[in-house]
Amino acid sequence: MYGYEIIQELATLLSGEEIIVSSNGNISRQVYNYCKQPQIYLRGSMGLPISVGLGVALARPEKQILTILGDGNLLMGLGSLSTISYVRPSNLKILIIDNGVYATTGHQATTSGTLNYTALLDGFGLPNIVPIQRNDAVESIKEKIQLWLDAPELNILPALVDAKPPTLSNIPLHPEEIAMLQKHSKT
Amino acid sequence: MINPSEFLTFLRAKGFSFATGVPCSYFSRMIDKFEMHQESITYIPATREDEAVGIASGVTFGGARAFVIMQNSGYATIGDALTSLAQLYRLPMLLIISWRGLEPDRDFPEHSLMGKVTEATLSSYQVPYWELEIEDWQRTIEVALTKMEETSRPVALLVKQGVL
Numbered sequence: 044m045y046g047y048e049i050i051q052e053l054a055t056l057l058s059g060e061e062i063i064v065s066s067n068g069n070i071s072r073q074v075y076n077y078c079k080q081p082q083i084y085l086r087g088s089m090g091l092p093i094s095v096g097l098g099v100a101l102a103r104p105e106k107q108i109l110t111i112l113g114d115g116n117l118l119m120g121l122g123s124l125s126t127i128s129y130v131r132p133s134n135l136k137i138l139i140i141d142n143g144v145y146a147t148t149g150h151q152a153t154t155s156g157t158l159n160y161t162a163l164l165d166g167f168g169l170p171n172i173v174p175i176q177r178n179d180a181v182e183s184i185k186e187k188i189q190l191w192l193d194a195p196e197l198n199i200l201p202a203l204v205d206a207k208p209p210t211l212s213n214i215p216l217h218p219e220e221i222a223m224l225q226k227h228s229k230t
Numbered sequence: 231m232i233n234p235s236e237f238l239t240f241l242r243a244k245g246f247s248f249a250t251g252v253p254c255s256y257f258s259r260m261i262d263k264f265e266m267h268q269e270s271i272t273y274i275p276a277t278r279e280d281e282a283v284g285i286a287s288g289v290t291f292g293g294a295r296a297f298v299i300m301q302n303s304g305y306a307t308i309g310d311a312l313t314s315l316a317q318l319y320r321l322p323m324l325l326i327i328s329w330r331g332l333e334p335d336r337d338f339p340e341h342s343l344m345g346k347v348t349e350a351t352l353s354s355y356q357v358p359y360w361e362l363e364i365e366d367w368q369r370t371i372e373v374a375l376t377k378m379e380e381t382s383r384p385v386a387l388l389v390k391q392g393v394l
Contacts, residue, residue, distance in 0.1 A: 064288070067314075083291055085315070086314065086318065087310060087313070087314020087315060087318065088284060088287075088310060088311055088314050088315035089310070090280070090281075091280065091281065091283075091284030091287075091311060091315065092284075093284075094276070094281045094282075094284030094285045094287075094288065095284050095285070095287050095288040095291065095315070096288060097274070097284075097285050097288055098248075098250075098284065098285040098286060098287060098288020098289040098290070098291065098292065098296070099288040099289070099291050099292045100288070100292075101248060101272065101274070101285075101288070101289060101292070101294075102248070102288065102289045102290075102291070102292025102293060102294040103292040103293070120281060120284075122276075122277030122278055122281060123277065123281050123284075125277055126274065126275070126276055126277055126281065126285075129275070130274055218318045218319040218320075219318075219319060219320050221319060222290075222291060222319040222320055222321060225291050225292075225293075226293060229292075229293045
């Protein structure tokens with residue numbers, strides 16, 4: 044399965060009450076196009092989506108916060124796994140979409156191919172679901188996403204995918220508007 | 231020295247319910263007091279200073295206020311977190327930065343150059359800043375927070391040894 048298809052499957056399972064924090068590049072564009080709007084679409088700050096998700100989860104304990112990021116972003120902010128394990132907000136869920144490349148900048152390889160996600164996340168003391176594999180059947184993928192959404196505590200779902208991002212236009216919202224829309228959604 | 235408990239109570243009264251960052255020995259008395267104030271201010275220890283700016287940005291997206299503590303050596307690592315996140319999305323936050331590398335730090339050469347360029351780098355990144363001094367510290371913070379709210383962007387306090 045491709046990364047964008049994971050986001051499309053996720054979109055069918057959402058209640059619409061969640062807040063999504065999406066990482067810079069293709070993932071934010073896909074979340075903008077396939078999921079309910081508005082969400083927190085990050086444009087820069089590579090390496091920080093998990094940290095931003097943690098902050099939102101703490102400030103909005105009544106909401107489920109879904110943070111979606113790629114392998115390049117994860118590797119740049121690996122320390123944030125330790126921070127979320129320490130703080131453990133029960134309303135924070137992390138989806139790692141690992142396609143093995145920096146797809147947004149032209150498919151240069153990342154170093155994620157050597158990662159054993161289960162061992163990595165267990166080592167950080169983070170509850171996690173057995174990674175989605177490239178050849179998993181759609182039904183099995185949906186089950187894992189549902190399990191992740193229903194988790195009663197902090198939970199991480201890694202998804203190993205093939206890289207073929209669709210061509211999507213840039214998000215038309217200025218970042219200031221993205222922040223304002225969150226402010227308004229609270230009131 | 232500023233009483234750290236009074237300092238935290240003052241910031242809580244100004245709306246800060248979260249704090250994050252990476253410690254500095256200049257702030258050790260204040261960090262010791264976080265435990266006493268944990269019901270009113272939640273402190274999240276970060277692994278890096280840019281991560282702390284990310285956490286504070288998330289808190290601000292969620293409608294609350296966070297302040298961030300760090301050394302100026304850590305300030306040197308947050309350029310992208312400021313420019314492509316906190317400043318770009320107009321997320322107000324208070325950065326409390328220890329000003330290492332001045333005269334009392336002559337035995338710590340690792341801080342020397344950063345101490346010299348701290349003000350210039352704050353200016354370069356367009357972060358308004360004030361030196362926090364024992365005299366009139368409440369007034370200094372009020373002026374900084376007024377600017378923070380007016381601009382809806384991060385502002386900084388520089389703190390020399392022996393102030394907090």
